[in-house]
Amino acid sequence: MDPKTYKFDTLSLHAGYQPSKNAGSRQIPIYQTTSYMFDDVDHAAALFNLERGGHIYSRMSNPTVQVLEERVCALEGGTAALATASGMSAIFLTIMTLCNAGDHMVVSSQLYGGTVNLFRLTLPKFGIKTTFVKPRDTEGFKKAIQPNTKGIFGELVGNPGNELMNMPEVSKIAKEAGIPLIIDSTYQTPYLCRPFEHGADLVVHSLTKWMSGNGSSMAGILVEGGTFDWMQNDKFPSMTEPYEGYHGLSFAEEFGPTAFTMMARAEGMRDMGPCLAPQNAWNILHGIETLSLRMEKHCSNALKMVEYLSNHESVAWVSHASAPGHPDKELAEKILPKGTGSMIAFGIKGGKEAGAAFINNVKLASHLANVGDARTLVIHPASATHSQMDEATLKFAGLSHDMIRLSVGLEDFEDIVNDFEDGFRAAKKPRLVANK
Amino acid sequence: MKFKVRGIDTFASTGGRPFDKNKPLIVFVHGSGLSHMVWVLQTRYFAFRGYSVLAVDLPGHGLSSGESLKTIEEMGDWIGDVIEAVGCKQASLVGHSQGCLVTMECVAQHPEKIKTLTLMGGASAIPMNPELLSLAEESNPKAVDLMMDFAHGPAGHFGGHPVPGLYHLNVGSMIVQNKEIKDTLGVDFRACDNYKNGPEIAKKLDLPTISILGAQDRMCRLKDGKKLADMIKGSEVHIIENCGHMMLLEEADQTLEILKKFILEKDPIN
Numbered sequence A: 001m002d003p004k005t006y007k008f009d010t011l012s013l014h015a016g017y018q019p020s021k022n023a024g025s026r027q028i029p030i031y032q033t034t035s036y037m038f039d040d041v042d043h044a045a046a047l048f049n050l051e052r053g054g055h056i057y058s059r060m061s062n063p064t065v066q067v068l069e070e071r072v073c074a075l076e077g078g079t080a081a082l083a084t085a086s087g088m089s090a091i092f093l094t095i096m097t098l099c100n101a102g103d104h105m106v107v108s109s110q111l112y113g114g115t116v117n118l119f120r121l122t123l124p125k126f127g128i129k130t131t132f133v134k135p136r137d138t139e140g141f142k143k144a145i146q147p148n149t150k151g152i153f154g155e156l157v158g159n160p161g162n163e164l165m166n167m168p169e170v171s172k173i174a175k176e177a178g179i180p181l182i183i184d185s186t187y188q189t190p191y192l193c194r195p196f197e198h199g200a201d202l203v204v205h206s207l208t209k210w211m212s213g214n215g216s217s218m219a220g221i222l223v224e225g226g227t228f229d230w231m232q233n234d235k236f237p238s239m240t241e242p243y244e245g246y247h248g249l250s251f252a253e254e255f256g257p258t259a260f261t262m263m264a265r266a267e268g269m270r271d272m273g274p275c276l277a278p279q280n281a282w283n284i285l286h287g288i289e290t291l292s293l294r295m296e297k298h299c300s301n302a303l304k305m306v307e308y309l310s311n312h313e314s315v316a317w318v319s320h321a322s323a324p325g326h327p328d329k330e331l332a333e334k335i336l337p338k339g340t341g342s343m344i345a346f347g348i349k350g351g352k353e354a355g356a357a358f359i360n361n362v363k364l365a366s367h368l369a370n371v372g373d374a375r376t377l378v379i380h381p382a383s384a385t386h387s388q389m390d391e392a393t394l395k396f397a398g399l400s401h402d403m404i405r406l407s408v409g410l411e412d413f414e415d416i417v418n419d420f421e422d423g424f425r426a427a428k429k430p431r432l433v434a435n436k
Numbered sequence B: 001m002k003f004k005v006r007g008i009d010t011f012a013s014t015g016g017r018p019f020d021k022n023k024p025l026i027v028f029v030h031g032s033g034l035s036h037m038v039w040v041l042q043t044r045y046f047a048f049r050g051y052s053v054l055a056v057d058l059p060g061h062g063l064s065s066g067e068s069l070k071t072i073e074e075m076g077d078w079i080g081d082v083i084e085a086v087g088c089k090q091a092s093l094v095g096h097s098q099g100c101l102v103t104m105e106c107v108a109q110h111p112e113k114i115k116t117l118t119l120m121g122g123a124s125a126i127p128m129n130p131e132l133l134s135l136a137e138e139s140n141p142k143a144v145d146l147m148m149d150f151a152h153g154p155a156g157h158f159g160g161h162p163v164p165g166l167y168h169l170n171v172g173s174m175i176v177q178n179k180e181i182k183d184t185l186g187v188d189f190r191a192c193d194n195y196k197n198g199p200e201i202a203k204k205l206d207l208p209t210i211s212i213l214g215a216q217d218r219m220c221r222l223k224d225g226k227k228l229a230d231m232i233k234g235s236e237v238h239i240i241e242n243c244g245h246m247m248l249l250e251e252a253d254q255t256l257e258i259l260k261k262f263i264l265e266k267d268p269i270n
Helices: A008-014 A041-048 A063-076 A087-098 A113-126 A138-144 A167-177 A251-271 A278-288 A291-310 A329-335 A351-361 A391-396 A413-435 B036-047 B072-085 B098-109 B130-137 B141-151 B154-158 B168-176 B181-194 B198-204 B222-231 B252-266
Strands: A080-084 A104-108 A129-133 A149-155 A181-184 A202-206 A220-224 A315-319 A343-348 A377-379 A403-407 B002-005 B008-013 B025-029 B052-056 B091-096 B114-120 B209-214 B236-240
Touching: A008 A063, A008 A291, A063 A080, A063 A220, A063 A278, A063 B168, A080 A087, A080 A251, A087 A113, A087 A149, A087 A181, A087 A202, A087 A220, A087 A251, A104 A113, A113 A129, A129 A138, A138 A167, A149 A167, A167 A181, A220 A251, A251 B036, A251 B168, A278 A291, A291 A315, A291 A343, A291 A413, A343 A351, A351 A377, A351 A403, A351 A413, B002 B072, B008 B036, B008 B072, B025 B036, B025 B072, B025 B098, B036 B052, B036 B091, B036 B168, B036 B252, B052 B072, B072 B098, B072 B181, B091 B098, B091 B252, B098 B114, B098 B181, B098 B198, B114 B222, B114 B252, B130 B141, B130 B181, B141 B168, B141 B181, B154 B168, B168 B181, B198 B222, B209 B222, B209 B252, B222 B236, B236 B252
Parallel strands: A104 A129, A104 A149, A149 A181, A181 A202, B025 B052, B025 B091, B091 B114, B114 B209, B209 B236
Antiparallel strands: A080 A220, A202 A220, A315 A343, A343 A403, A377 A403, B002 B008, B008 B052
16 A cells, blocks of 8 residues: 655646646646735734734745745655745845854855855844854764754755765764754756755755746745754744744744744744745746656766767866766765766866856857756856855865856757867867967 | 743744633644644634744754653643643644544543644554564655655645645655754654553543544545544544645645634634
C-alpha cells in the first residue's frame, strides 16, 4: 500500500490551485486587487486577529500569490511559504524575523554579491553582525557560533565560484547549537535538491531565476520546513513569548511547524511590505509548470559545456561540481544526484582584459546581471555583480579577476559553442596587443 | 497554557487569550497522532468571543508530557479530569476523528460535566487498516504519508489552505512527526482499532449533539458518520461538500460557521 499523493511534476502543474473555487477557470486567475471585501465587522475582526484564514490586503497576501506559495511549498516539501518581491527581500525578511539587534549570524562567504553586502554592510545598521566562513570549512561554521548566533546561512552551491557547502554536516552543527540552517537554494530549485531532506530548516529562493526561467519577473520566496523546534531554548523570544502585536499570541505555541512563516507574514510583511505583484506571481507559475523539463536540459547542456571548456586552450580553469577533480564532486553526487546545475565559473587566459573582450564579443550569450534564464547568460563578476566588494572580500569570496560566470541556457549546444568560439577568438587579440 | 492533570504537565492552547474559568468552557480534542495545532482556525475565534477554550494535547502528544494513553476509555476519563483540573464544572466538547470517540466516552463517564457535543469526521468505530496500523507501530514515516493521503479530500490534495501560504499535507505530516510515530500515532491507531463501545454509548447520549461530516471523507466515511448521527438522539448533521476528513482545516470557514451557530445556541454566553 502506497500513498497516492501527487508527485513532483504533477505538483508543478497543479499544487495550490482549485479551479472549482475560481469559477472553473483552468488557468490561475490574476487577482489584480489591493483589498478584499469583509462579510461583516465580525469577519473583519477575525481576519485581522488571525482567527481565520483569508485575505485582507495584498501586501499581506493575494490569491494568485497564494497559489505560487503553496506550489513552491509543495515542491520543496515544506509546511508554509511566503512569496516576496525579490530573492533579496526574502532573505532580508527571513533575517529580520529571526534576529533582533545584538544578534549574530554565521554565513557562508561564497554568496551572490548582493547577499554579501546585506550581511556585511546593511544588517550591521540594525545591530546584526555576521561572521563569514568559507563554504568548504565545515568546522569553521562550528567555531564561528557565538552565544548570540541565531542561524547559519549559505548557498548550497556558492555564487559565483561553485564551491559546495556540506549541508548535511553543517546542519548537524546548527542542530547541536539549537539554531536553524537557512539555505538559499536558488541555483538548485527543488528539482535538483530539496534542502529539508538534508537538514535545512528554512529555504529561500530567488524565483526570478530557474523557477521562472523566462527572465520576465522578479520574485522571491521563504519556505519553512516545519522541522525546527523554536521552543527548545530561549534564543527566539519573538517566536515563543507573547507577541504584543496580536494580543499576546505565541507563534511557536499556536502555529508549530508553520510558526516562522506566520510570524514573517504577520510582522515582516505587515511592517516592511515587500509583497509580490500578482502578475509576477502568475509569470513565475508559468515557468514552474515546465521546471523539470527545463532543469534536465539546463543540466545536460551544462555537462557538455564543462567538457568543452575543460578542453579549450583559452580556458585556464573550470569550476562545476561535475567536473573531474572538483573538490566537491563526491558531495555533489550525494546531495545533487540529478545534476549540479547550470552555473559554471571559468577562468579565461589573459585575465580581466581577455574576459572583457570575450564578453563583449559573444552574441548569442547575453551579458547581464541575472542567472537561470532559459537563455545563456555571461558576466564578469569582479566588474559587475560583485564589484562593490573590496579586494580582500573578493579574495575571501573566492573571486578572481579572470573569472567568467556562465549560466548555461537551453539553446542548441552547438550554437552556444559557436558563439563562445567567437568570444575566445576576440579574447586572444587584446592579450597580443598588451604583450607588445 | 501548561497545567497539571494527574500530576503530569499538560498543554492546551487557550486560543491566544488568558484562561478564565468563569467563562463557558469549550474543550477541543484532536485526532490520532495530532495536537492542538489543528484547531487554530476554530479556537481563536471563540477565545476572542467570550469563551474559554482549551485545545488540549493528549498525554505524550504535542507539548504535553507523559506517555500516550492506551485506550479510548482512559482518554475519555482524562478529558473529564482536564475540566476539573482547570477549575471548571462543565464544558462543551468538540472532537475530531479519534477525538469523537474520546469525547463520546467522556460524556458516558462524566455526563454531568458535559453540556454539548460536537463530532467532526466521526464514526461509532474506527477500525484501522492492518497495514497502516503496523506501519504506525513500527514508526515508519510511510504511515504518516498514508494518513495524510486518506485524511485529505481530492481538493485538499491540491492545496488551497485557508491560511495563505500553508500546504495542507505537509503541515499535517509535520504535526504528527513532531513526536516518535509509534508513541503517538501507533498507540492512538491501536486504541481506535480496539475500541468497541461507540454504538452502545451513542445510543445513550442525551445532550445537544452535532455531527459535521466531509462528503469525501476516506478515514471515517460519510455513511459511517451519518450512521453514528442516526444513533444519537436529536443529533444535527451537517455535510460539507468537496471536503475530506480534515474539515477543520480543509473547509475551516464552513466548519467554524456551523460550530458557531451550534455553540452560540446551545451553550450561550450568559
